[in-house]
Amino acid sequence: MAQARSHKLAAVEKKLVSVADVVITAADRSKDPTLAIPVRSLANVNFNEKRGIIELGKRKQERAFFNVGMAKKFMQTVLVADALAELQRADLTTSLREIYYRTKHTMKDSHENTFDGQNESDPLIEDLEVALAALREELHVRAENAGSVVGPLVLGDDGDRVDCARLGKGGYSVPSIVEPEYIEIRRCTADFVLLVEKGTQWNRLSEDKFWRRYNCVLLTGNGQPPRGVRRLARRLHQEYKIPVYVLVDNDPWGYYIYSVVKQGSINLAFESERMAIPKAKFIGLSSADPDRYGLPRNVGIKLNDKDVSRAKELLRYRWFQKKPWQEEIKRMLGAGLKYELDALANKDFRYLTKTYLPRKLKEEDWLD
């Protein structure tokens, strides 16, 4: 495996060096050096209904060096490529923030910085990912470990055996890179994966050993799940053929989290192929649940203007066009209220573990 890894490294490094080649070739021909970067916006995203994932379109943006509006970005892109190549050669991984610091300096004889903030360098890394068709993991850039997993699952991490059934309440912290080269799934006997939006509910379920009784893997990403969590869920789904259920707040943001897990995100559409789980199911909180589970109206929160406009946006997304989904979102808008998962505690601290999820699973009450 080590060999496979080094082989891949060389390929990524070559891709990064190609950025320099663009400049050199253009200079030789007295042309303006230009990088073609695929556009990452809703306008350049297609929903592939057959495969059930969001795919990146073909539109590309020219980033030319000798254009006042783009010159700085071009220069910054080359600097980032250089820093990434350095990582490859040293075989290290690093964070977005460290890339920013590594590439920040003042330009010769001036007081102008190459970068003024991390918000300038982050999108360039994504640009390079797309333009070079290299994954962030392959570029050796990792995010914070922002997810946890617990359940009947055995992983191999740097040669250590990690039994996620024996890690107490806290579970295993999902690293940002879970590619087979880094994390090996040695065994998984679970019947399904439950991906929970919030850490609080994940803690509740973990504390109550919900996963033992229902034989599942509990995953959380603390909000919008990071790549590592999504990738792990996808691998379990693909390699062990087990279903994935998503449990989120009942608000537009919760719906969107679910859709990202299912079809992929607009911004990282090029990653859908590897990340999306088109068969993932939305288990809750549904806008029908307050009625069905007798949640009082007063534990709801009034939708604010932002919520409403976001919900209306979702209604227009091509991947939310199924009738049950239109009904689901319109019901929320009709009620004018959103509900947090935490609101279930109004009935009982263990209502989620004891009543809500068991009934949902039994009735197979979910949206596709």
Add this chain to the structure above:
Amino acid sequence: MATVVSAVEMGARQREISVSEFFTKNRHLLGFDNPRKALLTCVKEAVDNALDAAEEAGILPDVVVTLEVAGNGSAPPASQATRFRVTVIDNGPGIVRQQIPPIFAKLLYGSKFHRLRMSRGQQGIGISAAGMYAQLTTGKPVQIISRPGARAAAHFFEVSIDTKKNEPRIFENKKIDWQHPRGTQVMLEIEGRYQKGRASVDEYLEQTAIANPHVDLVYHTPEGDTRTYPRTIHELPPQPREIKPHPYGIEFGVLLRMLHDTKSHSLAGFLAGDFSRVSPALAQEICKTAKLSPGATPRNIHGEDAEALYKAIQATKIMAPPSNCISPIGERAILHGLYKQIKGDFYTAVTRPPSVYRGNPFIIEAGLAFGRGPESATADAPAAPLAEGEQAKDDDELARVIRYANRVPLLYQQSACATFKAALETAWKNYGVAQSRGALPAGPMVIFVHMASVWVPFTSESKEAIADYDEIRKDIKLALQECGRRLGVFLRRRERAKSEFRRRNIFELYIEEVVEACARLKGGRLAKDKLKNQLQKIAARRTGGARTDEILGRDGGGPEGLPHSIIVTPEGPEGEAPSLPAVRGREGPPAETAAAEAEPPARRRGKTAPAPARKTAAKRRRAAPKRARR
């Protein structure tokens, strides 16, 4: 039952009120509302009188203003003090001995009220009111030294006002030795407060220097500093001529009085002789319209006849009054004044043609000083590279309006003033300056407005704001718009040159970075210099190369084709700039300029655009080879 008071008893209580008594109760009407303003008013009245006198006598004024903290023994610091000694010395014509007491110690005594001629003072109330204020607050009389010429003796007077009679009371009257060959010195001891900043004595004198560049002003502050405002224009402004009233500006009562007082024996003669712009033929016409005999005795015309005459005058078309009774500051002098006192990159001035309100001729002048001056470009550059979250200094200051009436700065009641309203109403956005609704334009800018007239319509006796007549406001706006247009041209050109310069500069910097990064990416196997040269060639082609230097400027009446303007660049001023005495060390000592040019271009990126400057220098080299430094 209430006590009944008889008319006789009431009549016994009625008596005349002397002006002086009226003043002691209503001193706020004359600008003595609070100690701070009182100090300013005293300085102002004395300086105004000094300048008026010298100019009328045809002398270039030298004025020395001294403020001292008064007190016996240990004086408190200036900011804490409540008593001040104000001394104003001029080199004017001096005052005849007999006239000294009434001028300084009798309210409403003066030479300027009854005539129609432009002067700073109008009413004959100012300096005696200051003396009265001194008397009220410290009990000290006014001390005057005056000497009409080197061969005459200097006289020393101590006078105060008898407030009941409005007559001077003389305490001291003697001949003394005085070191000045000619002039007048006034000394007042008053209660006051010295504060810097807006509407301070400092600001007043600075603004006076701006509008009066023919004056040499020295100011000793109460803190012991000495500020000098040297003369930059060495000729007196033209003497304004005295004129007769124009028939349009007159009120009915005044007409009656004039009819009564005239020396003419016939109505037609009175009209043609006592008014300006009324010819004998026009006088006949007016009489005809009023259905009055041209030969009627003026003093016998009253009642309905007078009213008919008044209406006839208003209905007749009469030429606008002559404007030689007004002496504008002039574009050149305004430019010099602004340039001398205010740091900036761009100056311009406009003098409007004369105009008339209510029969009074007036002239509006406006000026602009924009920018922070070329020095600030280097001073503003950050000393160290910026850290995350740090930003370059914000430019959210608003423009400052400096207002003048007959060359006297107006410091109070800005928002009530026609000049200020006109400045607000001008659409500065059209000229490339930001302006929020109902606010002054934003930016490092000083707006100068001057109204010269035989009779400036003030909103109050303390002469703080110009009344808002439509004719006046319209003219101010026109003047400001012309200034704004020139500023717009300047800003647009500068912006263009700057962006061109920036473009080239950016590429120079970025090429360096890109080449280094590419070399690292290629693992050091790269001909760096070759790549750099290739990229630089492409950059030069893309930005137009040397063409940038030619983008600015063309020949015309002023710098870059702008009339009556000064443009200041790091290499020095361009246009009608005066050469300033070395006092402020401001017109570039050659060393500084040379250093600026020797610097590598990258270090000069700042607020000003060195590109036009380079061209300027080139132009000057061509024009004056003697001054060329390289």
